[in-house]
Amino acid sequence: MDQQEWMGYVSRLANGEYPVPVGMIQDYNDWRCRSIVGRALYWMGDTESAMRVLSTVVNVEPNMDDDPEYGLSEAEHKVLCLRDIAEIVWKLAKSEEAALTYLKEAYDLSRAYKHSFHSCARGDMFYRRLMVLSEAGKTQQAVDEAKAMVEAEKDNNGVNPYKYFALKFLAENAHNAGDDAKASEYYAEAFKYYPQNDIAxxxxxxxxxxxxxxxxxxxxxxxxxxxxxxxxxxxxxVLRRGIDDK
Structure with missing residues (x-):
């Protein structure tokens, strides 16, 4: 990708319907800028351009100690890029093996990162794996893996995205099979591990x-x-006004 092509993508995002500040995205040598641009292009529906940009971050090794005060960590950037690449190769090419490979890497990174995620639920990567398996005609394998996840996480109570998304998949599968009573039971169990407030x-x-x-x-x-x-x-x-309060 040459500089002219890259700046064309940057210009589109900076001057689009939902402008992205140029300072956040213009440095091609900062792979996090390429992460933002690639994912934004995919969100805009330009899948081909998104894939050209996202493919440049596939081999990047994120700093797993990165824990910024604001914005996404390097680990989150990489996870989200892998998530979108997996979705693209599955939807467009129906490449099950490639999609599952990218999702596994995203899942492994999510599990390994020790700091807080700000952007998505870590368990969503596992849920997407189950959906790919199901759409590929391997629903029983997906069901078995979902049940295995619930069993593996049986002692991890409280908010738990892995257990929630496994049970959510089982609920949807039961619904698709015409058993809404069983599906509701799965959902009721799933929400025990979902972050809640009074409205929830x-x-x-x-x-x-x-x-x-x-x-x-x-x-x-x-x-x-x-x-x-x-x-x-x-x-x-924390709101900072440039005043040193002492």
């Missing part, structure tokens, strides 16, 4: 009270679309 507790109570299984499933499904609280504890926001 209210919504989940309403879902549980639905007598009709199909309506109960739909209510739980709605709750799964709402991020009531961050998955992980975030740093408090």
């Amino acid at each position: 507790e209210r919504d989940l109570a309403k879902a549980a009270a639905e007598e009709d299984a199909a309506k109960r499933y739909k209510a739980y499904e709605f709750c799964s679309t709402v991020q009531y609280k961050p998955w992980e504890k975030q740093r408090p926001i």
Whole structure:
């Protein structure tokens, strides 16, 4: 990729409908800029350009000690890039092996990173693996892996994205099989490991009270679309005014 092509992508993002500050994205030599540009292009629907940019970060080794006060860590950048590459190669080329390879690397990085994630749930990488397997005609393997994850995480209670997403997949699979009662049971169990606040507790109570299984499933499904609280504890926001208070 030459400088002219790169600056063309930067210009598109800086002058688009949702402008990205040039200072965040113009340095090609900073792979995090390429991460932002590639993912933004994919979000905009320009898959070919996104893949050209994202492919340049595949072999980058992120600093696993990076834990910035603001913005994404290097580990998160790499995970999100791998996630989007996996989605592209699966949707466009139906390359199951490649998609699962990228998702495994993303999952392994998510597991290995010791600091907080700010952008996504770590368990989402595992969920995406299950979805690829299911769409590839290997639903039973996906179900078995989901159940194995629930068993492996049985002692890790409280908020747990791995257990939640495994149970979410099992709920959706039961729904697709026409068993909304069982699907609702899976969802009710899943939400024990989902970050909640007072509004979540209210919504989940309403879902549980639905007598009709199909309506109960739909209510739980709605709750799964709402991020009531961050998955992980975030740093408090500190406002700095350039004044040294002593």
